[in-house]
Each structure stands twice: as C-alpha cells, then as structure tokens.
Amino acid sequence: DGGITQSPKYLFRKEGQNVTLSCEQNLNHDAMYWYRQDPGQGLRLIYYSQIVNDFQKGDIAEGYSVSREKKESFPLTVTSAQKNPTAFYLCASLRGGTDTQYFGPGTRLTVL
C-alpha cells in the first residue's frame, strides 16, 4: 500500500533527552514537511524539504533538526533545546507539480 507512515504513534521521553521521530513515504513525493499541533492552535511548520539533501526552516525550527538523505525519509529530531516538546507531530508530503499536501498518522510525543 502507498502512503505516509510515522512511527511510533505514541512516544514518551524524559526531559533533557533527544528523540527522533520517523516519517517515511513510498508515494515518490518530492517535498516533505513537519508540523506541530498544540491544543487550541493551528498546525505550525517546523521544517520542510523540497528535494533530497536540502531543507529549510519553518516558523518554529528552534530546538529541532532534520535530515533528508533519501527521498522517502524525513526524520525529525526533537532536541533538549526545545522548551515545550510535548505535542502532536505531523509529517506531510506533496508530489511535485501538484497542490495538495497529504498527512501521515502523526506521533504524539510526551516529555515527562
């Protein structure tokens, strides 16, 4: 089946630890995006990548890092520098020349 997968669905970490969230797609999409969703707020863009080996900061990149070594994969690392990491993280992808971003199922990160 084609689609976007994120793992795990729920993730718990201790404060001060780095954690990496996985996002994989087999849709052959060129662009990939990471968003964060908090209660009462809209989705906010963390990082995005339009091609392999290239990525740009979004609106709230501080405390996060990404890599795009393969077209299919766009992992997000939440570092200890992120002050409020507990949130629902959504990955999306988009095929070049089209308009619509499609979302993965999300990872809910809780930092204890």
Add this chain to the structure above:
Amino acid sequence: GQNIDQPTEMTATEGAIVQINCTYQTSGFNGLFWYQQHAGEAPTFLSYNVLDGLEEKGRFSSFLSRSKGYSYLLLKELQMKDSASYLCAVRDGGATNKLIFGTGTLLAVQP
C-alpha cells in the same frame, strides 16, 4: 502578518446543513485548502480553491472570494461521522507550497 480566522466551535443537527467560515489576511495567496481532522488523527484533504467561486464535491462544497479574503465550507445532509475539526489553510505565494493554518473549527453533530 499572517492571520487566518475561523470559529472555534459549532454545533449542528444530523441531516441539517452547516457553513464554516474562514477569513484570511496573508502576505501572499496561492490557494486555500480545507482539511477534516478527527480527534487524534491526521488531517485529511477535503477541498482546494484557487479561483473565486464554488467547488462542489458530494456533500461538501467550498467557496472562495479572493477580493474579500473569505472562504466557507458547506456540509450538507450532516451525519454523526462529520463530527470533527475542520481546518482552513492558505498556501503562500512562493514556490515552497507552505501552508498557513487556522486554529480549526470543532463541529459537533447532534442527533
């Protein structure tokens, strides 16, 4: 600045029609999207408008007026499964396909 406004919550009755409004003020505009999001799940694409007018897709329709910075999502023949958050998002004018999201409208459909 970038600003997208939509009502926080709405309630409607099963079988009825509901209209969810979205107004936007953004530095660029290259289309407006509506997504549906059930609690704890990913947003799913509903509609896309880039030109003024109404786009109809089954029970769902979306309208855009670029001169007024206004859109609405119309849901007909409401079903209980339509209870969800509805997200309005504007794509900025650059080549990055960046989306700016509103806070979402939580729709509760009652029997």
